[in-house]
Amino acid sequence: MRRLTLYFLLSLLCLLRAQAHVVEQMFADFNASDGSYQLTIRFDAGISLPDMRADKEALQPKFSWLQERSPEELARIKAETESFLHEYLQFSWDSIDSENQPLNFELSFPAWQHTPPKFEERFTDTGFAYFDVICHGKTPDNSGTLSLKISEGDYPDLAIGFPNQHILTIYPGKGEKLMEQQGKVREPDQADSFLSFLDYGYRHVIPEGWDHVLFILALACLSFAWKPLLTQSLVFTLAHTITLGLAVSGIIPPFSENATTLIEIFIAGTIAYVAIENLISKQVKTHRLTMIFLFGLIHGLGFASVLGDKIRAAGDITLPLLATNLGVELGQLSVIGITLACLFWAKQKSYFPIILKSISSVIALTGIYWVFDRIPF
Structure with missing residues (x-):
């Protein structure tokens, strides 16, 4: 299990250059x-x-x-x-x-x-x-x-x-x-369509969505317990669903290229923010859920720029939205489950907080790197 944890940490270090565009x-x-x-x-x-x-x-x-x-x-x-x-x-x-x-x-x-x-x-x-x-x-x-x-x-x-x-x-x-x-x-039939969007939503997190993975992982590094993590994940998905739905339905107008770039920068910034907060806080603060909700709204806008056209083509957007965001939530729960399983052995160790701080540091550096990497120069 310790080897698995070491591999887990080494994989995080590789993420500094992992935000690639791989068409799945x-x-x-x-x-x-x-x-x-x-x-x-x-x-x-x-x-x-x-x-x-x-x-x-x-x-x-x-x-x-x-x-x-x-x-x-x-x-x-x-x-x-x-x-x-x-x-x-x-x-x-x-x-x-x-x-x-x-x-x-x-x-x-x-x-x-x-x-x-x-x-x-x-x-x-x-x-x-x-x-x-x-x-x-x-x-x-x-x-x-x-x-x-x-x-x-x-x-x-x-x-x-x-x-x-x-x-x-x-x-x-x-x-x-x-x-x-x-x-x-x-x-x-609807089952085929539902499964297709469910699959796409899941893969928006695993294996495509390193930004999603790092955001959820950062949450786990401050509240290493199932229930609060589940609550935070659901709040994030709820906000994600709202902006995705508003964008797909046309209430939020289509994004310009500059707006899409700005959203990408904000998404990287949310990852850095949560990870940095982990480094300076010892427990979950009351504003955490509010910030997660706001960050979920931003991530939903980013997803809309990728999937919005296909959901609109489906006519009735209710089923695609439900399936896609259920897939996203299942992907996030998978990240939480894998994280808890990989680090459970160390939970009672005296150096466990150091492990969490180390992971948060890597995530913070990755988020900061992505912010600057996404700024057009």
Whole structure:
């Protein structure tokens, strides 16, 4: 157990450079008609280039980065994206006569239909670099079923929205039917959609959300007990839900790129604040829950810039919001459970406060580093 704790502390030290942009999931919309199918992917420019995919420390490129690329660089982004998607997507056709017949598909890039490429304004509210890619092809007839498999390996999941406004997620190495016989588009039910958003919410914390992980871990370093930690986690998720819901419903207007950057800086600041408070306080103060609530509001705004577009596409936002934030809460509880399990053996030791202060110090340094790292110079 002591070795596990040592590994736990060493992992925290690595976090000073762990706030990388690793794409775990992409979003798409599927529809079909008259013997043809179309999958429109909201593609993250951060994985378009092989060198950016290989660099696990690379930050997510901003929309301005995409706009500032030269014609030659944009041509390369398009070519590399096309190559990536032909590796990533595997369409197949199953019929009485043939099973798993591979289907060729073509790609079109709406932004590149203009010179220079004109990227859609609806993507500017996230502050990040996205563009549409349309995969389209023909089906042999109406007697079979169309399936899509994601290649096995280090690839992101693909969350697909269907005309009935439900979501279905396909994982690397797995496949799902997209179209039934007689050319009927599959209609995922609410359970499929709920599980997809639940999974996304959980992974927003584990393994993607190091900011979430460090914030919850910092809470555990001052109140190392299950009940107060559960209360703080629920308060944080409640606030997170409020701002995410307000942003998705349009009550809070879309963010500019500068606003998104400012939110990221504030999120890093909340992590540093909680950790520093751990170093100067011996017990949980009465204002702690209020501060956690306020910080949760900020984190919710950050999440809205990532997931808001997909939740809005689902039509009724109630189920996606519920599932996503339940996933977030389960992820936070996982962090709490792992932390308590790793450090439980030392709870009665005289040096236990030193362990907690050490962890808080690492978290504080990480938060401060992220603040300066996210300030555009």
